[in-house]
Amino acid sequence: MKKATAVSAGARVLVQVFLLALVVGSLLPLYNVVVASLKSADEFAVNPFLPPRSPISDNFVYAAMAAHLLAYAINSIILVPVGLVLYLAVCITAGYAFGKMRFRLKRPLFLLVLFLTIFPQLLLATQVFRLISLMRLTNTALGVILTWVAYFSPFGTYIMTTYFTDMPYELVEAARLDGASPVRILVSVMTPMAMPMIATIAIIGFQSMWNELPFSLLILQNQASRTLTLGIAMMRGEYGIGVPTLSAALVIAMAVPLVMFFIFQRRITLGATAGAIKG
Amino acid sequence: MRNRGLEQDGIAPYLFLAPLLVLLAAFIFYPVLMNLVASFTEWKGYGAMKWIGLSNYRAMVSDEAFWTSISNTAVLVCYIPVSTVLTVFVAALLREGLRGWQAYRAIFYIPNLLGPVIIGVVFSIYLRDDGSLNLLIKLAGGSTVRFLTSPSVAINSVGMVQVVWVHLGFGLIYFLAAMNGIDQGVYEAALIDGAGFFQTLWRVTVPSIRFAIEFWVVFNFIEVFARMFSYIYTLTRGGPGYGTFTLEYGIFSQGFEKFRVGYSSAWSMVLFLFCAAISVAQIRLMRARSS
Amino acid sequence: MMKRSILCLILVALCAAGLAAQTLTVWDFKYGPNDAQKPMQQIDALFQQKNPGVTINHVAQPGEPQYYQIIQAAASANQGPDVAMFHPGAREYGFADILVDLTPYIQDVKSQFTAASIAMVSIDGKVGAPIKVLPMTMQGFGIYYNKDYFRKAGLDPEQPPKSAAQFLAACEKLKAAGIVPITVGQTYTIDFLLRCLVANAYGPNVAGLKDGSQKYTDPLFKESVEFIKTLVDKGYLEKDGFSRPYFMDGIMKFAAGSGGMFVGLLSDVGNWKAFSDKLGAKNIGYFPTINFPDGKYKDQQVAQGAGIGYGVMTWSKNQKLAAAYTKFYATGDGARIYASATGALSPNTAVGGFEGAYPALKTIQQYLKGALALDYLPLFYNGYEDDANRLCDRVFVTGELTTDQFIAEYQKLITK
Numbered sequence: 001m002k003k004a005t006a007v008s009a010g011a012r013v014l015v016q017v018f019l020l021a022l023v024v025g026s027l028l029p030l031y032n033v034v035v036a037s038l039k040s041a042d043e044f045a046v047n048p049f050l051p052p053r054s055p056i057s058d059n060f061v062y063a064a065m066a067a068h069l070l071a072y073a074i075n076s077i078i079l080v081p082v083g084l085v086l087y088l089a090v091c092i093t094a095g096y097a098f099g100k101m102r103f104r105l106k107r108p109l110f111l112l113v114l115f116l117t118i119f120p121q122l123l124l125a126t127q128v129f130r131l132i133s134l135m136r137l138t139n140t141a142l143g144v145i146l147t148w149v150a151y152f153s154p155f156g157t158y159i160m161t162t163y164f165t166d167m168p169y170e171l172v173e174a175a176r177l178d179g180a181s182p183v184r185i186l187v188s189v190m191t192p193m194a195m196p197m198i199a200t201i202a203i204i205g206f207q208s209m210w211n212e213l214p215f216s217l218l219i220l221q222n223q224a225s226r227t228l229t230l231g232i233a234m235m236r237g238e239y240g241i242g243v244p245t246l247s248a249a250l251v252i253a254m255a256v257p258l259v260m261f262f263i264f265q266r267r268i269t270l271g272a273t274a275g276a277i278k279g
Numbered sequence: 280m281r282n283r284g285l286e287q288d289g290i291a292p293y294l295f296l297a298p299l300l301v302l303l304a305a306f307i308f309y310p311v312l313m314n315l316v317a318s319f320t321e322w323k324g325y326g327a328m329k330w331i332g333l334s335n336y337r338a339m340v341s342d343e344a345f346w347t348s349i350s351n352t353a354v355l356v357c358y359i360p361v362s363t364v365l366t367v368f369v370a371a372l373l374r375e376g377l378r379g380w381q382a383y384r385a386i387f388y389i390p391n392l393l394g395p396v397i398i399g400v401v402f403s404i405y406l407r408d409d410g411s412l413n414l415l416i417k418l419a420g421g422s423t424v425r426f427l428t429s430p431s432v433a434i435n436s437v438g439m440v441q442v443v444w445v446h447l448g449f450g451l452i453y454f455l456a457a458m459n460g461i462d463q464g465v466y467e468a469a470l471i472d473g474a475g476f477f478q479t480l481w482r483v484t485v486p487s488i489r490f491a492i493e494f495w496v497v498f499n500f501i502e503v504f505a506r507m508f509s510y511i512y513t514l515t516r517g518g519p520g521y522g523t524f525t526l527e528y529g530i531f532s533q534g535f536e537k538f539r540v541g542y543s544s545a546w547s548m549v550l551f552l553f554c555a556a557i558s559v560a561q562i563r564l565m566r567a568r569s570s
Numbered sequence: 571m572m573k574r575s576i577l578c579l580i581l582v583a584l585c586a587a588g589l590a591a592q593t594l595t596v597w598d599f600k601y602g603p604n605d606a607q608k609p610m611q612q613i614d615a616l617f618q619q620k621n622p623g624v625t626i627n628h629v630a631q632p633g634e635p636q637y638y639q640i641i642q643a644a645a646s647a648n649q650g651p652d653v654a655m656f657h658p659g660a661r662e663y664g665f666a667d668i669l670v671d672l673t674p675y676i677q678d679v680k681s682q683f684t685a686a687s688i689a690m691v692s693i694d695g696k697v698g699a700p701i702k703v704l705p706m707t708m709q710g711f712g713i714y715y716n717k718d719y720f721r722k723a724g725l726d727p728e729q730p731p732k733s734a735a736q737f738l739a740a741c742e743k744l745k746a747a748g749i750v751p752i753t754v755g756q757t758y759t760i761d762f763l764l765r766c767l768v769a770n771a772y773g774p775n776v777a778g779l780k781d782g783s784q785k786y787t788d789p790l791f792k793e794s795v796e797f798i799k800t801l802v803d804k805g806y807l808e809k810d811g812f813s814r815p816y817f818m819d820g821i822m823k824f825a826a827g828s829g830g831m832f833v834g835l836l837s838d839v840g841n842w843k844a845f846s847d848k849l850g851a852k853n854i855g856y857f858p859t860i861n862f863p864d865g866k867y868k869d870q871q872v873a874q875g876a877g878i879g880y881g882v883m884t885w886s887k888n889q890k891l892a893a894a895y896t897k898f899y900a901t902g903d904g905a906r907i908y909a910s911a912t913g914a915l916s917p918n919t920a921v922g923g924f925e926g927a928y929p930a931l932k933t934i935q936q937y938l939k940g941a942l943a944l945d946y947l948p949l950f951y952n953g954y955e956d957d958a959n960r961l962c963d964r965v966f967v968t969g970e971l972t973t974d975q976f977i978a979e980y981q982k983l984i985t986k
Contacts, residue, residue, distance in 0.1 A: 011476070015372050022369070023386055026444070028412075029405045030389070036404075045826075049411050066603050090298050097295035101288045109296065114562055116307045118554045120505030122530040123547045126317075126324060126540055127310030133647030150306030153299055182291040211394030213509040214531075221640050221650070223629060229396045233513050234632045241604075241816060243404055250397060257392050265385060325646035326667055408810040428813045430968050519757075519812075520964035535639045537953035538664065 030254075037247035044244045059248035067241070068223060069252050072231035077256070079227060080209045083145040087205045088198060090153045095160025096186050100172055110161065117154040121214040124151070129218040139225050147215045152208045156201040163197040164190065203264055210257065228253050311551060318544035324534070328541070335545035345546065347521045348529040351434050352503065355525070358438035359499040363492065365443060366450035371480050373451065374458055384455065388448030395441065395506075399513025402440055403427070427515055430522025437523050441510045442503060450495065457491035458484060490568055497561045504553050526550050592888050593625045594895055597651040599637045600878070601630035604818075605839070609911035613904045617895060624891065633817065635956060641665060644883075652886035653895055656703050658691045658876040659948020666693050670882040671700035675893040679901050684708070686875030686942070687917035695777075695949070702881050704900040707914040709877030710836040710938075710945070711762045712858040714845055714930065719830045720855075723747040730857035732869070734797060737860050741806035744830040752801065753829030754811025755820025755840075757959050760798060760966050761947075762833040765872050766859040767794035769943035773867035776944040779984060786981040793862055795965070795973050802966050812967050825849065836915055837877050842930040843913025854930040858937050870943040871934075876917060950984050957983050 036044060038055035047053065064070040097103075098110050128147055129138075137143030171193070175185045191198070216230045226234075232253050235246055318335055320328040339345050369387075373380040390398060405411055406426035413423050426436045461484060469479045485492070508527045511517060517524040517532060524532070530550065534543030600606040607630070614626040629651065631637050638661060644650030645668045656662045662669070680688065685697075687708055692699040717727035723743040725731070731740035741751035752759070768776065771790035778784030801807045808829070811820060821840040824832035825848040834840040846854045858871040880896040882889055898904040901918055909916045913931075915938075947955060961983070965976035 012377065015377060019372065019383055023383065026387060026390065029401050032405055032411045033401055049414055090302070093295045094299040097292040101292040101295070103287055103292040106292070111562065113299070113303070115558050116303055118501055118505060118558045119307060119311065120508065120527055120550065120554065122508055122527050123314065123550055124307060124310040126534055126543070127313045128306055129643060130646055131305060131309070133649070138647050138649065146302070147306060150302035153302065157299060182288065182295070207392070207394070211396060211509070213396055213512070218643050221643060229394065232400055233396045234636060235400070242819070242822070246400070246404065250401060253397055254393055257394065261392050324642055325648070407813040428967055430970060518960065518963055519968050520960050520970060522968065532956070535642065536635055536956045538642055
């Protein structure tokens with residue numbers, strides 16, 4: 001960071017205390033969930049708050065098997081990466097087209113894409129569902145993946161567009177002079193160079209798809225096809241699930257994003273950086 | 280983004296854009312259009328559509344639930360300045376080079392990472408009248424706060440958690456990166472002049488990241504109008520009563536809880552107008568930025 | 571020649587086998603592991619035995635209201651299960667377009683069902699209209715009480731506090747003895763209690779609410795609303811219970827011995843069997859409603875002719891088999907297994923009574939023989955329950971509405 005500072009030593013201690021308080025406040029709900037997941041229903045009735053006196057793993061077993069969370073997790077783990085691949089293909093190609101290619105309708109089309117980044121899923125849900133059912137894609141991986149890609153691509157495209165725009169045109173020029181086709185330029189030259197940004201939209205796209213609810217709620221009707229996020233959202237409608245079991249389900253659901261976070265921490269940081277600088 | 284001279288790339292760009300444009304046409308453009316059409320009909324979501332002209336809009340304007348949803352959304356909008364101020368402040372604090380600032384930045388990001396569904400369910404347990412937070416409050420001598428069972432408090436719970444707390448983490452990363460671009464010289468000059476933390480914050484930092492702040496505000500507007508559903512669905516189902524019933528939730532409720540899809544589409548059109556306005560604002564900001 | 575005949579025979583055999591190998595997909599909101607899954611698996615196995623070559627694909631779906639969202643989604647896709655469970659009444663009528671008329675399939679068993687149940691499963695409740703769901707249970711609401719706790723509080727366990735004054739006094743005594751007077755599930759506790767009180771307010775004329783001959787502006791309804799408000803204000807209805815997120819939380823709490831009284835159901839969950847099995851059959855008492863001194867009617871048992879049942883979807887390719895499946899659950903062995911395992915009350919008079927001594931059940935059966943009042947909730951539109959519950963929240967839980975405002979809004983809901 002910087003060498004000069006505007007904060008005195010004494011104030012620094014205060015700041016640390018303040019930040020620590022924020023951290024504790026932030027993590028307290030999560031601590032509660034973890035602690036509850038290890039208790040039996042009886043213990044939870046008596047001791048909802050402190051660490052468990054006799055921790056059990058039954059809740060996890062129930063959540064994973066009887067409540068099907070393991071099956072849902074597997075669905076998510078398969079669906080999201082596949083969707084991600086399609087998403088990246090669409091965003092990179094479109095981003096390159098907007099960022100580096102020249103064509104008359106570029107500006108109006110780009111504005112259109114920007115305009116469409118905002119709409120909430122609820123606005124589209126009924127009609128999207130009708131579309132999916134007309135195409136006989138309800139309950140299918142393809143149906144939900146197409147929807148996710150369609151919905152999340154505009155934003156990814158926008159990010160890739162700004163990145164490609166800022167890349168020096170000379171690279172493209174050089175490749176063209178070498179006689180390369182647009183596809184070759186994209187695949188062999190631009191994509192490798194854009195790796196940092198691609199990693200960024202990959203993370204954004206992953207998070208978006210993993211946590212998506214409204215579309216999955218309607219498209220994935222069978223238990224067999226549900227995602228983890230959907231499973232958690234629906235638990236409120238299930239009979240007979242108490243807080244400890246629900247907490248175990250939450251811990252399972254939290255595990256994947258947290259693991260991914262610790263692995264890809266740096267990339268996420270760089271990503272928001274790009275957002276800030278590009279605006 | 281200027282086209283260099285008159286040399287065009289022929290048909291290739293359109294081929295590259297085809298997948299995206301086809302998907303957008305089918306999954307976003309067409310649905311919005313169909314919503315417009317459906318808003319003039321009475322329809323169950325399947326079967327026949329019955330044309331009823333402006334009846335849905337008339338009913339909507341005299342529907343108390345509609346106006347409640349607007350006012351609830353307005354309350355959430357009021358949390359945007361709170362979020363902005365807090366995030367910029369904490370970012371500036373972290374920027375001072377405290378020990379472990381990276382750890383703080385990482386930990387604060389976790390709520391954002393977990394996603395609205397998990398956060399919603401966690402807080403539906405945590406904020407109950409007999410939940411852990413109320414237990415803590417009672418231990419400290421206070422009385423039960425009806426986070427989820429009082430409509431006036433509930434909507435604020437939504438604001439505090441989803442608008443402020445969840446976005447803090449993302450905002451920190453965002454603003455820290457933006458603040459990195461501040462001219463070190465100006466900053467040091469201010470310090471030499473004897474400026475304290477808050478003065479440098481107000482006179483140097485904030486003006487330097489003006490664009491970043493503007494974009495952050497627009498981003499939050501989008502979040503409030505268009506990305507609250509998953510959280511509210513898992514937290515309170517729009518309740519108690521209509522306490523956390525926002526415009527987004529109303530669309531869901533009319534369409535999928537009452538099965539009045541035509542009516543729900545009328546509400547959708549209102550939301551569409553808000554989103555369109557925000558989108559235009561965002562595009563204008565971007566144009567100003569790049570010039 | 572011989573080779574050809576053999577080939578033909580093999581092909582015919584394969585075709586027959588293919589035809590006989592049918593799968594029936596069934597959607598259910600009662601198939602959860604803590605719900606009716608076990609008896610249903612038994613019944614399905616029996617059905618598969620009796621119909622060789624048939625496989626039942628029984629799918630557990632979440633409960634209301636998500637269940638009906640999924641049904642609606644299936645309707646707009648015109649594809650989905652062969653058989654689906656429904657709540658007769660507004661829910662069923664709202665989906666009449668996608669349900670098959672079962673009348674031709676049930677001519678041989680129709681007389682086994684009570685008239686009330688047949689009326690309720692007929693579209694719009696009109697006798698003679700198409701019957702689109704076969705009733706498996708009849709439903710109702712009432713107040714269960716824990717006799718041990720009554721003794722502890724100094725109340726006579728054999729004398730349920732049936733009058734308004736006695737009820738309030740009983741609550742006060744329970745509270746004084748440190749017992750939660752009425753365990754609360756969620757807002758549905760108030761919803762159920764209101765339905766019990768409405769039964770006394772309108773008696774046999776409840777259906778008048780639908781055609782406008784009766785209104786919620788009746789002073790007896792107002793009395794009921796204010797009575798519930800008193801219960802909330804005095805803390806007899808445990809306030810903390812309203813933010814419990816799950817339907818079963820309150821039921822499990824009462825079954826675990828955490829309150830003096832609970833407004834429960836007659837069939838399926840939260841009923842006489844569930845509580846008797848957990849707290850001791852001799853320990854559970856029951857009374858159907860609270861009597862007001864100026865009320866025209868007393869001790870009305872609020873009942874729904876039919877609680878749940880299966881219907882056949884119009885897009886099903888196995889309609890005959892699907893109809894047979896719904897019959898299997900509503901009559902004969904299927905109905906018997908379901909009723910005895912879950913404590914559901916069957917509207918099928920040919921299904922036998924229960925083994926085992928359940929005093930609470932005996933009490934209920936006596937009331938059922940007496941004055942029955944129709945439950946008003948299933949009379950109104952598909953989705954009415956959501957609107958009604960939000961209104962109840964606003965007057966009883968959040969206090970946003972006054973009693974009069976609530977009554978006006980409640981009336982507006984049904985005079986759309």
